[in-house]
Structures are given as structure tokens and as C-alpha cells.
Amino acid sequence: MTALRQVAVVGAGAAGLHAAEALRRSGYDGRLTLVGAEDAPPYDRPPLSKHLLSGQWQPERLTLREPHALAELGLDLRLGVAAAGLDRRARTVRLADGHEVRCDAVVIATGVRPRRLPGAHAPLAGAHVLRTLADALALREDLRTGGRLLVVGGGLLGAEAAATAVALGAEVTWLVSTPTPLAAVLGTETAALLAGVHREHGVRIHVGTAAGVLARGGRATGVRLADGSDLAADTVLMAVGSEPATDWLAGSGLDLADGVRCDPYCAAGDGVWAAGDAAAWPDPHTGRHRRLEQRTNATEQALHAARNLLAGPDGTRQAYTPVPYLWTDQYGLRIQAFGRPGAADRFELVDGALAEHRFAAACVRDGRVVGAVGIAAAKALRTLRAQVAAHGPWPPDPATRQQGTV
Template sequence: MTAPREVAVVGAGAAGLHAAEALRRAGYDGRLTLVGAEPEPPYDRPPLSKQLLDGRLAPEKLALREPAALEELRLDLRLGVAAERLDRGARTVHLADGGRVRCDALVVATGVRPRRLPGAEAPPPGAHVLRTLADALALREELRPGVRLLVVGGGLLGAEAAATAVGLGAEVTWLVSAAAPLAAVLGAETAALLTGLHREHGVRIHRGAAAAVLHRRGRAAGVRLADGGELAADAVLMAIGSVPATEWLAGSGVPLEADGGVACDARLAAGPGVWAAGDAASWPDPRTGRRRRLEQRTNATDQALLAARNLLAGPDGARQAYAPVPYLWTDQYGLRVQAFGSPGGADRFELVDGSLAEHRFAAACLREGRVTGAVGIAAARALRGLRAQVAAHGPWPPAATGPEPARVG
């Protein structure tokens, strides 16, 4: 299939939108359908836990494109309707509203859905997740001075939401299972800095595991802990991770990993005519040989661009393998932390600029003598200089500094 007449992109987030744009930019002129389960046109998710949650941004400011730009893409735009089933034999995506989308090629970009605690599968008032615009607006209604918010989950989403909520005057308890929350993502040193800032700003950090959401008078009233204890709250945010939103692919023949991720090859193909990009895509990392699935904003964009290019290249064309240098950022207490690669799990932390005490630094993160990640705050130039070392996965100190490899996309 070198020239598909009909392409469907299922998932209208950043990955889906960028895939559609890349197809049009590359000259694809056929029918292009973009399916999204949410009613809103494609919008940016990172601000949900920060600028949208604290009211600095209005919902309409999250739109990734103006209406005129979407019009120029000439999309068959199906919003507010989820994909229900893929019939690969008939090359048809069946939608929840009974509609059908015929496609010669498919890009899966449905992302992830949040995990929930027992007792909140059908969430009562006061029990929240934070994945969609509607989720963020519902949580924002709860955040007023003096409200007791319990944030469950020690990852970046929970940390950002806790920082935002305490800034709005909420009494925040952050329930984490690890002794050093965020260390697995940002490394021990940066995690310790951020954890200290949380405490300085009044966030109470409680170590334990949540077993279920408690109910009182029809509302969430806290959580029951695995050790039998309880933590009371007026509202609960469950930030306990996500699972790929790929149930609609069950029985289709599209290969899925044990966690539900779409099992792609190194070029993001998941079978003849099927591609994946974004949070749900799993692919073999050419540097390590191990399969990876990244829930990061820049990864979603980069994968979408490459999946679109490889789709149009056809089976005999020059398809490119996906070999990114992962990048993430988080904004907490007025600081922007940026990271390349995998700072978590490092056994050495080498400062190359600034200091942690100043809240301005760049550092290389090493494992067994090789650079596996880099992390920094307010030291963008020095951090960018470390990116090439992360990409090379080379020894430290580097023998020489060569030109930085071009970024995918």
C-alpha cells in the first residue's frame, strides 16, 4: 500500500493532530479522518495540572490550533465519539455512535486513561482523576482556601497538582508509596529538592499505599490505607498512573503488550497499514533493545511525525527507525525542571553548572559510568550541551564534544 486513499487517525490529542498535519504537509491529499473521544478540538494537556487548574489559563487557550488551521487540514473530524472496534479485514473503524470510518491506513493515537482506586470506578463526587479538560475543570471547582485535598500518587502529575492546589490555599496531603517521590523520574538529588519545596509550602507528605476511596454521605471522604489506617479529606485526586486506551483494538489482530500498549516495530508499524504514536505506542529502543512506552508530550509529537512519514513511504520506501532522546519538563513552585533521557536510577550525579542550593543547575546523571540522563533548572544552555552525551550514552567525562545529533521530527 504505497498510496492510501483513506487514512484514519484515532485519537485527537497532540499525537493525533500532529500525525494529521504531517500527512498533509507531506502531500497526502486523500480522505483524512480524525476521531476523538472528547468533544473538544485538539488541546494541550500539560497545562491541565498547572495553569488551567489554578485559573491562569481559560479552557479555550489550551487549543492546539485555531479553527481556521483545522479547516485547512480538510479533516473529516469526528469529535465526542470513541472508537469501539477495529475490523482489519474490512479496513473499518466502528465508532460508539454507530458510525463507521473506512481506512486503508490507520494511526492509533488514543493515548492512555487514568487508573482509579477501588471505590471510585464510578467516581462519587469529590473523587477525581486528571486527564481531560473536563477532569481539570471539575477538580478546579473543589480548590478553595481551606479545602482538604488528598493527592494519591507520587509521580509528576500528583506533584504538580499538589503544588497548584496548595498555592490556591488548599490544605494538601500528598500520599506517596516511595521513600523518595519523583526519584524514579528525575533522580534522587532533584527529587529531594522538589520534595523539600513541597514541605516548605505546607504540603504534608504521607508515605503509604491507598487501598480504596472512602465514602460519606455520597461523597469521597478520603482513602483507606493498605495498613488499615485512614486519611480523611474533602476531595481526593487519584494520580496513580495510567493504562493505554486500547480496549477497542481487542480481537483486531493488532498486537498489544501485556499493559495494553500497541506493540510496534522500530519504525512504529504495528502490522500492515497500522501505525501507532503517543502514550499508547510501545517500540524497541535501538540503544538498549528493550521495549519502551513513554507518556511524554514531546514523545507524542515526535512519534506522530515519524509515523506519518513512514506510513507514506510505503512498504518498499525508506522508513526511519524511532530513536529519540526523551525530554520532559515539570513546573512546580515557579521552577521549571527539565530532563533528557532517564535521570532516574542513576548512581552518580555530576554537576556541570550552578548548584542545587541556588535552584539553578545542570547535571549529568550516570549509571555504571555512562551518561543515561541530564536534568536541570534555569540552566538551559548547559543542559542542551548535555543532550548529545545522553544521546551517545557515552562514558563520563566525555573525551570530546561533537555536534549534537538532529532531533527526530
């Protein structure tokens, strides 16, 4: 099938694991090295802010594959060692322990690393980020006795952690930069509903901008805001976004503008491919490069990159044209979204009612469906997905409506 005899996958999260599995399933039988900076075998990250943080799950339940399944892949598994460099001319990946991995091709799946606030760049007790298994366990230990938690950041990670912490008995303040957190992700209507649910459960939503973490005696005591005021806390979670973990690629000659810049086929250069949170590729609708920090994208893009890698330079490659999908579980509600609900200028309810916490809606911009969002309305959302994928008109044309697409 291919002349490749040595392939390296750098990053042992969901994207890296699925890339390795796709290579094997597609017939690649050469040496396959999987490099991971963490000691743990590949595990799932979405439960970190929910099931693991709450104590409902223990770490072993997050493992993506049992040991025997990993063994069947025949991997040269390098865990607990980070990649330190890529020499494209010599076709080697340099590791932090001084070893080098030879590779005819490499798949970059190193994901992202969390940003930190000023004052918390060095290890500081009570100041947390939430990206790894170790991060989640450390935060869980701090929340074991309740206390005051200050969540900084108005994204999905902060929202999920706030909801989990409330259930653990913590007094939660959620510091956000906009009056309606998550509007850019879920759309104003859904975000407003969710903010109301947070308030109903006792979360105090404070609008402001964090300037840095306050500390005394080697422990975080809160956050100073840009206006000079302070918010006190026993524990601080910094959920203030992330940046691509691509510093190890400096000097490689790859375009690293907001991630590993790829073509429509997930190729970043000769013999170099990227997938997951760190990969930036052209959006099929806008042509602008974008990254998706979403669990389903990590899987789908990894499969795509692996298949295109094996197709070879003369093979038939397929452009990666996903329909972005995300979900979040908060207070017993599962919110699901396709496309870009936050980019819409119209919210068209097609099923249920927001007040009932059961609905599906088309999210429309300039007369085109750019997203869909809903709660407890999976069937209606699946129907709307086709409109999102097609970037279809709204309202749908009669022929499409008669065919049951919408």
C-alpha cells in the same frame, strides 16, 4: 506520492493532530479522518494540572489549533465519538455511534486513561482523576473554596497538582509510596530537592499505600491505607498512574502488551501505525519495548509515524530513536530532564548548585550517560543532551570535551 486514498487517525490529542498535520504537509491529499472521543477540538494536556487548574487560563487557551487551521487540513472530523473496534481485514474502524470509517491505513493515537482506586470506580463526588479538560474543571471547582486535598500518587501529575492546590489555598497532603517521590523519574538528588520545596510550601508528604477511597453520603471523605489507617480529606485526587487506552482494539490481532506494540518504525502491523502515550516500540539502547507518556514524544513520534506510513512498504523508513525529554513547572521552578535520570547510579554536577535551585547534572550508569537533569540551566542541559543521545562515556573523552560538546 502514495496510492493511499483513505487514512484514519484515531485519537484527537496532540499525537493525533500532529500525525494528521504531518500527513498533509508531506503531500497526502486523500480522505483524512480524525476521530476523538472528547467533544472538544484538540487541546494541550500539560497545562491542565497547572494553568487551567489554577484558574490562570480558561479552556479556550489550551486549544492547539484555531478553527480555521483545522479547516485548512480538510479533515473528516469526528469529535465526541470513541472508536469501538478495528477490523484490519476489512480495513475499517468501527465507532461507538455505529458508523464505520474505511481506511487504507490507520494511526492509533488514543493515549492512556487514568487508573482509579477501589471505591471510586463509579462517579463519586469529591473523587477526581486528572486527564481531560472536564476532569480539570471539576477538580478546579472543588478546590475553589480551599479545603483539604489529598493527592494520591507520587508522579509528576500529583506533584504539579499539589503545588497548584497549595497556591489556591488548599491544605494539601501528598500520599506517596516511597520516601523520595519522583526519584525514579528525576533521580534521587533532584527529587529530594523538589520534595523539600513542597514541604517548605506546606505540603504534608505521607508515605504509604492507598487501599481504597472512603465515602459517606455519596462523597469522598479520604483514603484508607494498606496498614488500616485512614487519611481524611474533603477532596481526593487519584494520580495513581494510567494504562493504554487500547481496549477498543481487542480482537484486532495487534499485540497489545502494555500498549500497541510496534517495530522500530512505529508500525504495528500491515497498514497500522501508532504514536504517543499508547505506542510501545523497541528502545534503541536496550531493545526492550517501552512507552513514553511525555508531551514532546507525542509530537515527535506522530511526525515519525506519519512519514513512515507515507513511505510505503518499498520506501525508505527511519527508525524512531528519540531522546526523551520532559519538563515540569512547580513553585516557579522549571525542572527539565533528558533521557532517564532515574536509572542513574551517579549524579555528576556540571553547572550551578542544587542549593541555589540552578544547576545542570549528568546522570550516569555503568560509566555511560543515561540522562541529564537541571533547573534554570537550559544551555548546559542542551549541551548534555548530545551525551544522552550518544549514550556517551563519563567523563567525556578529551576530544569531545575540546569540541565543546560537554
